[in-house]
Amino acid sequence: MTDMDIRLTVNGRLQHAKAGVMRTLLTVLREDFGLTGTKDGCSSGDCGACVVVMNGQVVNSCMVLAAQADGSQVTTVEGLASNGELHPLQRAFGGTWAFQCGFCTPGMLVSCHALLSSNDNPSREEVLTAIAGNFCRCTGYQGVVNAVQQAAAELRSANAEAVLQHD
Amino acid sequence: MIDSGAVGRWVSAPGAYDIVTGKARYCPDLDFPGMLIGKLLYSPHARACIRRLDVTAARMIPGVIAVLTHADIPGENSYLYAEPDQPLLVVDEVRFQGDAVAAVAAIDEQTADAALRAIDVEYQALDGIFDPLAAMQAGAGQVVAGKDNIMMHKTYRTGDVAAALASAHVIVENTYRTQWAEHAFLETEGGVGLVDADGGVTVYSSCQAPHRDRMQIARALGLPESRVRVITPYIGGAFGGKDEAHVQIHAALLAHAARRPVRLIRGRRESILTHVKRHPFIVHCITAATRDGRLLAVKARAIVDAGPYSNATHEVLNKFGEFIGGPYTVKNLEIEKIAVRTNNPITGAFRGFGAPQAAFVYESQMDDLARKLGMDPLEIRLLNGVDTGTRMYTGVVVREGKAMKASLRRAAEMMGWQQRGELGRQPATHLRRGWGMATILKGSGMGRGLPDHAAVLLEMHRDGSVVLQSGAADMGQGIVTVLAQLAAESLGVEMSSVHVVRADTAQAPDAGASCASRQVMVSGNAVLRAAVPIRDSLLQVAAEKTGVARDRLVLHGGRLHVDGQAHDLTVAELARRALFRGYPLQSEGRYELEYPADAPEVTYRYSQEVFQFCTQIAQVLVDCETGQVAVERLVAVHDAGKMINPGGVYGQIEGGVAQGIGYALTEELRVTEGHTLNASLENYVIPMALDIPELEMDVLEMPEPLGAPLGAKGIAESPIIPTAPAIRNAILDAIGRPLYQLPMTAERVLSALDAAPCADPA
Amino acid sequence: MSAPDYRAPELLANALGIKREFGADARVVAGGTDLILRMRDKVLSPKVLIDLRRISLASISRHAGEMHLGAYVTLSQMLASAEVRVAFPALVEACRSFAGPPIRNRATLGGNIVNASPAADLVPPLIAYDASVVLASLSASRVLPLMDFFTGPGKTVMEPHEVLTEVRLPLPPPRTAASFTKLGQRRSMAIAIVNLSARLTLDRAGQMSEARIVLGSVAPTAMRARAAEAILTGNEPSDEQFEQAANMAVAEISPISDVRSGKDYRKRVTGVLVRRALMAARHKLAEVGRND
Ligand SMILES: Cc1cc2nc3c(=O)[nH]c(=O)nc-3n(C[C@H](O)[C@H](O)[C@H](O)COP(=O)(O)OP(=O)(O)OC[C@H]3O[C@@H](n4cnc5c(N)ncnc54)[C@H](O)[C@@H]3O)c2cc1C
């Protein structure tokens, strides 16, 4: 077996890794790039702790071979804040107690962030559907719904302001 | 006026920034130069004798640095904190699927796996003992040689049960069965062991009790406790499942042998197969009442399958017996508690310690009784409920019990209990709707007679910032937030000025385990006490500087206040001056849970005396053709005594209820001949986001009069306790058929319906 | 065991060449949501993994009376496609019931078929819609009704040197409606206890000229309840007819017990679900009728 050269753009930065075929995107992110924000809760696609965005879509990084991810654009929890400034969703998660132990949070945040990029005013049912693959053992998902809706409202009013300023 | 401080406000957790940015480090995220990967070898048999164990080949593999068997353990080859009867590495006999046979440390995962494969073990499979009822019989053979299969057999009696039964007008008598349940904390167990330059070890541990881990690790290594340091990094949930030490001991042993850092993290399947489960119970229960619904007697016999080792079995049965009468006045009670050894999975602590099983029994009995008497479930509970001053069958007098009835009334009001039928009991031919309630009590603290104390170290620096050292593990339940709030409040600084160091035994004094809903009470009070001398120092300099009498001075929000008005002097300025004067700004606070000293009437051993009361009411929709149950609404009203951190309190309630819904409807480990068949998050079915209704919650604040800081009682365990019986009673209401077994899967609901098909609603 | 080689050829011919060379030792990896777990559990240990992602097999297109879905079309793509939703609503219902969003973004149509799990959610609706599969090899390619594809759990008639490139779905005839129902232990992330599809076609007189009942999870492969279908064919749809067909479907199966369910329960709920699926199909027919 020969290791393959993998190139990924992770959170906007081009990264290289050498990987045997059975290594997953999750292990490359965590072990080679030191991005330990993304968690391993099951290694079998069942919990969503490892969710990242790959080429614009949420995926379970434990179920993607690094080789399959070669050439793709990946966003992890570490990439949600920009220039040290938290995304409104991240701020809302803290304020609404959307987590307790926080182990599900990176995957949950990535799923919710992806939802907000296609839906600026999600209903409770839409949030729950978006996180239907993200398991949380500590909470009852209530805080997550509140956080997403709160962040959505904040983003909408920020957008409205931006539009006004443009006019 | 001064607005309220950090306490009681909706604050964020101090770790929130780390968590939402992915910076929070849990055991699997820790990395050290030269770190090895540790793994454990398990037997394919639930019970087997080890004929040969040869690790030579494994040791020869390049990159394998340490391979350990029982012979390589420098100290004691046993663990568990109360009765250390579980081997760290099996000596000659495997007694359950999770008994570890050998441990390896290698440069990477693949090499460690190769080492496991290279270990040569010859097993002789033995016939296991898997049925607890059979194991109790004479001649059953011993699960552990030299030990009786009956691990515990105790009976507690109060009053005259026989006479009460004889005089009763109604009796309900049923047999209940509960399942093995899995904690499924999202972060599996893990530890990282490091060898210090001086030969001691440091262990990062995903645990609930760092000081107790230290004791166990030292014992296994044969080192004095002073040479072992346990640090808790971020911890991804525990729920009782990390109350006992686990692989952190093996990580320490491997690191000690390899002289290199070793990280040992259980995989999900391994985790499910190896750690303790919630005890499965078989309970036979008789409840007797008068014609007008007054409880006369409860008589119960509980048999639990303990697996081969003790773990928290004694504690769980103790709490089961303590709460089997429920939050009711029962004068005559008899509870027989039997724990049986088998070769099935080990069982131990899990949120509620036996109280969820007890509640499933007593709250089901209450509804069966109400039906028999033609009474409303609310009415029969109000009639029998305890109150402040009630003497319980344990002998404990309830110091603050108004929440029992208050929570019932409030929950009934929120659900619209009196108008419940109006929504429609049969929205479609095959659907039936029903409502059910359960009300419970659960004690906080270890129990009378058991050590139950905590200490903290508090220090203010010259800039007014505060460091708090506490040995209380935060597994997500939020103790760090509460302690930061209390420190901030009592020192008059902003919460952001308080840094709580995550538990580190080298720095923090012992706080005991984070279990039994106790840390808010014991560590919380310790913080309040620690703050006193520091506040005194600050107020002393303030009085000297301003010339104002001390009793007119208050510290708040980082500032001095005189007669309620903000003053120019900041706490930082006061701290600087206090240090200059040599006034102490460091202090230790210690608190031991108080029990009224002289209480000969308390006859139940290790009784808890601070009570969390709560009521939950469920509205369910049952599909009578498939047996599927949908929880449409769930109202939860809980007494927290006093809410210090509302976000945390509501979070504990919703999380507990979510676990309770799973316990009620789907969660069950399927174990055949000692082997778990569904050791994955795919097949151990836990409700996901779409399966949980929007909870309707309310929190009552009935302050605990004795000791607890600002009256707080702890809230961690009670939320999971009433959920299953509330749902059970709602199903009963919907379909007219009682269920006596958890979980109430669609398949079981359908069998209950087979006994009599869905009747048309009245 | 050594790790396999990974190849992602740009041309189908190259992929087929690798298949020709390695046969069963070369496996296609699509979304990997089945394969990776099997390889981790050492159930499968291929020497070569062929990733077809550089070959365009992920398109949805229409061709005279048929819809062609590439083997690499993901569940999410089907959910997002208005064309699929309009023409094959039961297939989309199956997609919606499937796992959760991150799995749906990876899992493919072809993977769900070739994996040949008796519980595969897409298979009953695909069979109900008369799907056929295109199997390509270096020498030839063949088109096969999906109904004839499976031979047992994890077993198919696909030859070791073949790959699945496409699924073809004829556009349903007029006055046709199909439905999908699934019984799982939770609302997402659930493998079916029973999953099935029903499809009804009415003639101009309002009688069922054709009826399909395709059952999943109750036999080694997805199966048609032919005797139940026969009860319906030629009759007018009615509750009694549906009830009889449902009972017949139950009589036609002998499912097994597993961790998800006992066999008796499976049998019983199959009857319930068949009846409901038929009623849902009739309901849709009525709606279509109103819109006409
Ligand atoms: C958490 C989780 C939840 C799931 N939930 C569901 C569910 O609800 N319902 C359900 O039906 N399934 C479910 N599955 C199973 C799985 O996701 C599906 O079967 C999926 O459709 C497989 O597609 P894939 O692209 O990932 O296949 P892969 O894993 O890539 O491949 C599966 C098999 O098919 C072969 N193969 C794939 N494509 C081709 C091709 N074009 N030609 C030849 N051979 C090919 C592979 O070699 C392999 O043997 C779940 C799996 C997971 C991990």
Ligand code: FES
């Ligand atoms: S770790 Fe990937 S889904 Fe659980």
Ligand code: FES
């Ligand atoms: S917060 Fe612990 S798993 Fe979600």
